[in-house]
Amino acid sequence: MNSQARIPAVELSSRDLKHNAHNALGDAQLRGNMRKAMDSLMAKRLASMPDEYEREHLREMGNHVRARALSRLPELLERLEANLTRNGVKVHWAETTEEANRIVLEIAERHQAKQVIKGKSMVSEEMEMNHFLERHGIEALESDMGEYIIQLDHEKPTHIIMPAIHKNARQVADLFHDRLGEPYTEDVDALIQTGRRVLRKKFLEADIGVSGVNFAVAETGTLLLVENEGNGRMSTTVPPVHIAVTGIEKVVENLRDVVPLLSLLTRSALGQGITTYVNMISGPRKADELDGPQEVHLVLLDNGRSQAFADGELRQTLNCIRCGACMNHCPVYTRIGGQAYGTVYPGPIGKIISPHLMGLENTPDHPSASSLCGACGEVCPVKIPIPSLLRRLREENVKAPDDPHKVMRGQGSKYSPRERLLWKGWRLLNRSPWLYRVFGFFATRLRGLTPSNLGPWTQNHSAPKPAARSLHELAREHLEGK
Amino acid sequence: MSAKANILAKLRKSLEGTAPVADDYDVDLVTRPWSYPAAERISRLRQLMEAVHTETHLTTAADWPALLEKLLADKQLPSLLIAPSTAHGAQLAAHFAGREGLPRLKAYDRPVEEWKAELFDDTPASLTGTLGAIAATGSLILWPTREEPRLMSLVPPVHFALLKASEVYDNFHEVQQKQRWAAGMPTNALLVSGPSKTADIEQVLAYGAHGPKDLVVLILEDA
Amino acid sequence: MSELFYNAAPNATRVAPPLPEPRQYPAQKPGNAYLFGTCVLDLFFPEAGLDAIRLLEREGIQVHFPQEQSCCGQPAYTSGYTDEAREVARAQLALFAEDWPLVVPSGSCAGMIRHHYCELFKDEPATLRQVQALAARTFELAEFLLHICKVEFKDRGQPTRIALHTSCSARREMNTHLHGRALLAQLERVERVEHDHEGECCGFGGTFSVRMPDISGAMVADKTRALQDSGAAEVVSADGGCLLNINGALEKQHAPLRGQHLASFLWKRTGGAR
Numbered sequence: 008m009n010s011q012a013r014i015p016a017v018e019l020s021s022r023d024l025k026h027n028a029h030n031a032l033g034d035a036q037l038r039g040n041m042r043k044a045m046d047s048l049m050a051k052r053l054a055s056m057p058d059e060y061e062r063e064h065l066r067e068m069g070n071h072v073r074a075r076a077l078s079r080l081p082e083l084l085e086r087l088e089a090n091l092t093r094n095g096v097k098v099h100w101a102e103t104t105e106e107a108n109r110i111v112l113e114i115a116e117r118h119q120a121k122q123v124i125k126g127k128s129m130v131s132e133e134m135e136m137n138h139f140l141e142r143h144g145i146e147a148l149e150s151d152m153g154e155y156i157i158q159l160d161h162e163k164p165t166h167i168i169m170p171a172i173h174k175n176a177r178q179v180a181d182l183f184h185d186r187l188g189e190p191y192t193e194d195v196d197a198l199i200q201t202g203r204r205v206l207r208k209k210f211l212e213a214d215i216g217v218s219g220v221n222f223a224v225a226e227t228g229t230l231l232l233v234e235n236e237g238n239g240r241m242s243t244t245v246p247p248v249h250i251a252v253t254g255i256e257k258v259v260e261n262l263r264d265v266v267p268l269l270s271l272l273t274r275s276a277l278g279q280g281i282t283t284y285v286n287m288i289s290g291p292r293k294a295d296e297l298d299g300p301q302e303v304h305l306v307l308l309d310n311g312r313s314q315a316f317a318d319g320e321l322r323q324t325l326n327c328i329r330c331g332a333c334m335n336h337c338p339v340y341t342r343i344g345g346q347a348y349g350t351v352y353p354g355p356i357g358k359i360i361s362p363h364l365m366g367l368e369n370t371p372d373h374p375s376a377s378s379l380c381g382a383c384g385e386v387c388p389v390k391i392p393i394p395s396l397l398r399r400l401r402e403e404n405v406k407a408p409d410d411p412h413k414v415m416r417g418q419g420s421k422y423s424p425r426e427r428l429l430w431k432g433w434r435l436l437n438r439s440p441w442l443y444r445v446f447g448f449f450a451t452r453l454r455g456l457t458p459s460n461l462g463p464w465t466q467n468h469s470a471p472k473p474a475a476r477s478l479h480e481l482a483r484e485h486l487e488g489k
Numbered sequence: 490m491s492a493k494a495n496i497l498a499k500l501r502k503s504l505e506g507t508a509p510v511a512d513d514y515d516v517d518l519v520t521r522p523w524s525y526p527a528a529e530r531i532s533r534l535r536q537l538m539e540a541v542h543t544e545t546h547l548t549t550a551a552d553w554p555a556l557l558e559k560l561l562a563d564k565q566l567p568s569l570l571i572a573p574s575t576a577h578g579a580q581l582a583a584h585f586a587g588r589e590g591l592p593r594l595k596a597y598d599r600p601v602e603e604w605k606a607e608l609f610d611d612t613p614a615s616l617t618g619t620l621g622a623i624a625a626t627g628s629l630i631l632w633p634t635r636e637e638p639r640l641m642s643l644v645p646p647v648h649f650a651l652l653k654a655s656e657v658y659d660n661f662h663e664v665q666q667k668q669r670w671a672a673g674m675p676t677n678a679l680l681v682s683g684p685s686k687t688a689d690i691e692q693v694l695a696y697g698a699h700g701p702k703d704l705v706v707l708i709l710e711d712a
Numbered sequence: 713m714s715e716l717f718y719n720a721a722p723n724a725t726r727v728a729p730p731l732p733e734p735r736q737y738p739a740q741k742p743g744n745a746y747l748f749g750t751c752v753l754d755l756f757f758p759e760a761g762l763d764a765i766r767l768l769e770r771e772g773i774q775v776h777f778p779q780e781q782s783c784c785g786q787p788a789y790t791s792g793y794t795d796e797a798r799e800v801a802r803a804q805l806a807l808f809a810e811d812w813p814l815v816v817p818s819g820s821c822a823g824m825i826r827h828h829y830c831e832l833f834k835d836e837p838a839t840l841r842q843v844q845a846l847a848a849r850t851f852e853l854a855e856f857l858l859h860i861c862k863v864e865f866k867d868r869g870q871p872t873r874i875a876l877h878t879s880c881s882a883r884r885e886m887n888t889h890l891h892g893r894a895l896l897a898q899l900e901r902v903e904r905v906e907h908d909h910e911g912e913c914c915g916f917g918g919t920f921s922v923r924m925p926d927i928s929g930a931m932v933a934d935k936t937r938a939l940q941d942s943g944a945a946e947v948v949s950a951d952g953g954c955l956l957n958i959n960g961a962l963e964k965q966h967a968p969l970r971g972q973h974l975a976s977f978l979w980k981r982t983g984g985a986r
Contacts, residue, residue: 025926032926032930063731064731068514078508078510078725079509080504081497084497085497100493102492102495152689171689176690176691176693179691195690198695199698210699227670227671227674229674235698236699236700237643237685237698238698240700241643241700244643255500261671262670263514265661266662277688280625280626280627281627283541283683284682286679287677287679289676289678290676293676296676297597298639299638313503316499316500320726338912372923374792375924379918380912380917381880382911385884390728392728403792431796434800436782438800440782443782444779451755463921464922466926467925467929467964468961469960471756471956474755474758478757479749479777481761482765483777483779486776503723504725507721510725
């Protein structure tokens, strides 16, 4: 059999980022697949935004549109609810993922639903909705091709836009052969047609369609979804009930606000001027219409977002429009892939949003797993200062447990009295010219005694040997010699 | 307190003492780079749509039924889903009336529940109108109606769309303004920019993921 | 920088600062300049600091090197130890009191002073004004040579091929890659070759390299491979941190290639004697 090792279908813990990363770095297939995919995505983005003036000003505009929405979030959420309700959509609010799942389950039970078909939704991943529904005897099937592949292999998405980007065609061919009993083929067209055939039947049978939301427009009460495959349209149109789930931050004020955001989203994500489908849903089927769901529900989920919202700086995290560009450009993500993070949202945005969703105690190493190279901030279409926010989270992460200023769940999870003492020593050294001079003197004069094992540093480097004399000495001699 | 009350209370508290960010929406930025001389709109639209495997044809208000007849024959399509109560549906029905050997014309004339299986399994093609198109992105504008419901442009593997050349707009912003979208949206509105596609396997582009494998746009130059 | 925020309520919704205008440079070369040597150069690449002084002196500038200087504070800042970083930064502030340019032969340290000091001192209005004034006269070395000294180098070396690596913060905060390339382009017998993923981080990131040695190690392994595969005979960088990382990795791999500081390379190529 043409069998190739697949990533074992185990759930990686967000608390083991370093360990997960270590394993991922050793997976040559993963490294190769990821590098190739990310290089291509970076090139596509740039090709779709060749005009620097337009690109940079549009990013600024995207930032302002999102900031304006956040600055009036409670009011806009109420307006969204009022307009959706007027349009016949039922709006639900959930503080936690448990509450959100309950809401979905109640709707499903009311309709005696047995099968749920899902368009792509990262919020439903946050909720672990599939597992939840399955525990209650309801089948939940992913219909996005990438998500379907992942679900078939009992994996978690590795990327928020391209969930199966870490797999190559051979791995998918194996999977379809093993799980679906299809004749083995690496032909991508044939593989996709297999998926189409299986899923069309499911669209037909499903009792409920679930989707995410890209933008919720307060002004008109419209849920806007972008996609290329048409599975989103299928999921939101064919079954008699449509449930959309989204985070409370996804609201924008006006329909026109969508124009710059949509352009930024599709170009940043895949280098596309627009996706194949932009699906704008403003209500269930009307009495005289012949299709569309009889019921449309929107579940608005908080799940830690209001914590990020409480701080003016951290609030910027919620600008995110989930394009994935930060991951595509991240040298860390490119090397370890998305699953190593052990979180729903991987990559740079994941490192700044996950601590709010899950607590820093569950994501202790995420803020540190960045060289702060700034590539993410440079491409973010809504100008989230991701490196600054990572730095800020590091600050929250090393706070003393008794710090009276409570900012976030799990703060101080990396607090170490020993490390704090080290930095206090560092401060003393760098604030005392006398001490600094003595240190410099001994470091240079005793350079021969530099230990060859400096822990993690010498894992990748030979031990750095100080110069024979410091710049302080050389400069003094040089400048005073004149 | 309800979840809603809790969430809103938290958000409101976080915003205490702050002012909303001003609305500095820059219309120029989303329109000027995306504006075209009238003569270029159609060619840009065609170029963009063809780049993503859409078939486009220039024709006229009088000639399109004959062109469609030929395309149906070329593609060996045995039937076509139409909306006879629309002007274009009636025009096509009249063109087909009383002639032998043509594809069968079907109407979407009952709720989907009554013929779901047939729609999915035995409806190879459909014809719908459009509310125009967007040159900037190569997109058709569809507002499904009672006559041409949502699934008509999604489920059949081949979708023919009629577009009046006079209704090609420059950009999405212009469409929203000229068609006064903010004043009231239909239950479902769509921008369709090609046949269904995916690149989820190794970024290899494949068409016909879930929706139509073929999108054919008939552009009526004198309409 | 982003002065906008500082008068707003602390929990105001932030908007991105306006797009930066191209930096304006004084038309006249100054008679005096400070050099901020940086802690990494101080201990590990002191000759590079000295070469920076020599390059400036050759332009007729009197260089001042306050002996009390130490570190810009960046290591603690990026590690989340903001208070410690602020106090070390404060110690530096007092040392550069004259209204002379502050030249920094390291892009990331220059970026720290120019961009992040304002954030550090945002709650201290009086210090903030001082910091803003300092930021306005802080220049990375390559930038200073190119735009203020308007150097015109005469190449006196043998033909060579080099690769230029610029640190990420230098590139993104100070445009050091553009300045470095422009300076190197003046050297007619120096051919600059591109290396694979040139704009990508070398994996240093200060304490990142010891907190996440596996990931950092994979990054520097790729970077050193790209540099070696580029066909360059020499590697040049204007950032001490990257040089420490790249050279340490090359040495560990027993590779013959080593990176050198841009200041040293320029000084040697242009006939400077040591």
